[in-house]
Amino acid sequence: MLSSRKRQSSDDRLDAVFQALSDRTRRALLARLARRPARITALAKPFAMSLPAVSRHVRVLERAGLVARAVDGRVHQCSLTAEPLATAEAWLHYYRPFWAGRLEALARFAETTEADVSR
């Protein structure tokens, strides 16, 4: 791979972000960091997971640009950097008409059926 992290293509970024989000533990870690920054040790606690296992998940989130880590001696403080999610949302936004249309049609169908029944 020639591309450095600084020169990621939009495809690289989307691959990394969606990959990072494809694991429920990593999504739970983001939810935790959305409340406030935390140390790796504090992050590991509610997950009944070893410190190295949580560290691996945090590294995946870091590579996707979703977590920033500030190192002070042995203390690693993690915080949420949510901006890359904007790219993911923009990607999904393009497909909105495809599912929104279908869901609205279903809702209209349900309403009409209900109206028919109540007549």
Place this chain on the structure above:
Amino acid sequence: MLSSRKRQSSDDRLDAVFQALSDRTRRALLARLARRPARITALAKPFAMSLPAVSRHVRVLERAGLVARAVDGRVHQCSLTAEPLATAEAWLHYYRPFWAGRLEALARFAETTEADVSR
């Protein structure tokens, strides 16, 4: 794993959808199917990829509920079923304030700086 595909939890669904979206070829296949349904052979053409390789990607998309396949003899017709993307968008929506706020603050900062310069 006890959970059947019919009784997927919301976490299972999000894992599968984000996993499906984490590959640029699979995203390109969805973009192609958003134009209109297509056979596997037609899908394979622009990707310089073997039929089995494309088939594997399509299966990942099927498992995530993003593609439906209608089989008529040897012809496999694929179409986009975008509804599971709604779940992904809903998940991302929760984090919007975290990145939207930061990006807006950056934009305001850029505007003020520009105003200062032009004075």
